[in-house]
Amino acid sequence: MANVLGVNAVFHDPSAALVVDGRVVAAAEEERFSRRKHGKRPVPFSAWELPDQAMRWCLAQAGVEVGDLDAVAYSYDPARMPPPTGDPTRHHWEELRTLYAHRVPHFLRTALGVDAPVPVTFVPHHEAHAASAFHAAGWDHCAVLVVDGRGETTSSLSGWVQDGEIKTLAASPLPHSLGLLYEELTEHLGFLRSSDEYKVMALASYGEPRHLDQMRRLVRFDGEGGFVTDMPDWRRLSSSVGEGDSIDPRAAALARSIQARLEEVLLEAAGWLHETTGEDRLAMAGGVALNCVANTHLYSHGPFRDIYVQPAAGDAGTSLGAAYLVAHRLGDDISPMETAALGRSYTEEEIRAVLDDADIAYQRPASIADAVGEIVAEDGIVGWFQGAAEFGPRALGHRSFLAHPGREENTERMNRVKGREQFRPIAPLVTVERAAEIFTTGPIPSPYMLFTHTVDPEWRERIPAVVHVDGTARIQTVDAAAEPLLHRCLEVFEAKTGLPVMINTSFNTAGRPMVDHPRQALECLAASPLVAVALGPYLVRRQDLFGS
Secondary structure (H helix, E strand, O other): OOEEEEEEOOOOOOEEEEEEOOEEEEEEEOHHHHOOHHHEOOOOOOOEOOOHHHHHHHHHHHOOOHHHOOEEEEOOOHHHOOOOOOOHHHOOHHHHHHHHHHOHHHHHHHHHOOOOOOOEEEOOHHHHHHHHHHHHHOOOEEEEEEEEEEEOOEEEEEEEEEOOEEEEEEOOEOOOOHHHHHHHHHHHOOOOOOOOHHHHHHHHOOOOOOOHHHHHHHEEEOOOOOEEEOOOOHHHOOOOOOOOOOOOHHHHHHHHHHHHHHHHHHHHHHHHHHHHHOOOEEEEEOHHHHOHHHHHHHHHHOOOOEEEEOOOOOOOHHHHHHHHHHHHHOOOOOOOOOOOEOOOOOOHHHHHHHHHHHOOOOEOOOOHHHHHHHHHHOOOOEEEEOOOOEOOOOOOOOEEEEEOOOOOHHHHHHHHHHOOOOOOOOEEEEEOOOHHHHEEOOOOOOOOOOOOEEEOHHHHOOOHHHOOOOOEEOOEEEOOOOOHHHHHHHHHHHHHHOOOEEEEEEOOOOOOOOOOOHHHHHHHHHHOOOOEEEEOOEEEEHHHHHOO
16 A cells, blocks of 8 residues: 655656555646646756646645655666766756756655655656556556657667566667657657647648658668667758648658658557567557557557557656556556546635636536537637646646537637647547447547547538548547536537537647646636636636626
């Protein structure tokens, strides 16, 4: 019966997670507190944050004191790194990160405000990724595939899970890395690396794979569970995505070529894993596992019967995986992750206090779900702030913008509200009962928006705002047992429109993390063309702020 605090720090997406007696009770990214997306400090600092606030919140949420911790699990193992080549502050970032990892016990004492040493267990980065998936799935035996940019000296892990422990079968040594390849392309196209890779995935749907033969020569599965990646000469390739609604077809072709090659080599790796382990279930994590198009390709064409991707599959999820792994090794039975709603929540009284302090008019309708369903049916955009915040990068119906999918112009409208590029798709919510008749190819249920589904041709004209240029949508299925309020909202919307589908995109504007406090939701209402925000049981209409 252990209390284990997991920590991911000094890299992108710093986070903390608390596992008590084998069950995750709290998990959050530091960006939700600091309001700096992905934990990046602004130029000229250009450094990554520590999850100080996230750690303290996790402990407070569970009522656990620092002295009650049996271990702090840190998702990076400095012992796996070679000695530094001089002054780490003047050399490669990874050496600086390693130096910092050695000093974790000291920073924890300061961050958590204690005098006594804090017990720290270092967990190899990719093992933390792997555990975040198979333990969250509740699988004690399966194949596991982790692919990301880097972790210590490798960029992937192909493994076999037996009795809750990982046996590493293969790993890709740096500098070979599918994740870094995708990051390099992201930066080459003018986006922010380690942040905007999903934009490249969206852009790929607009292009033809004209460079695929070249990518096949440069990016290869090694036949033994790992990958070989030789970086292209980016200077010879397009570096523009165009402006406004214009897309450079050369940039789209490049994105499509690398996306296609990624899908091919992942499929080869999955085939090798299946043959080597004989397992019919695959757990996936690492930043590349957030590529929902590649996940669907594996699901549709690969050998595994079940594929599970943990909703915080990027580096944020390593805090959870490290805590899971250490808790398991301390003798706890690990409970599956039942929900991604592991972040901050607010009581009715706390929300009402914020509203009263803001001195604005608000209502408490008999049913907030009914009220919002009716507003969205009338083509109003609503900010939906309910329950605990999601852990991970996806808005899963707790911190969401909700809108009508039946009007094609709402794709552009929503992207303008959020300050997004117009080539990016908008995702749908759908009741789980109706999902299979509208969306095909991907797994159903699909509660975490980690797979794409082909939209049935008969439905494409009915919900055009959520259909990507390639005829797909990244759906979230909503089950009444798990999400009764959101499911009721969809039911009311369907009764009014005949559509069991709503637009769902994250409750934030460009460059900002998702809102995580009622006050931030009100600020978003004031600064963007929302009709209303639903804060717990309370409804605040835009007209209540501005009188029109």
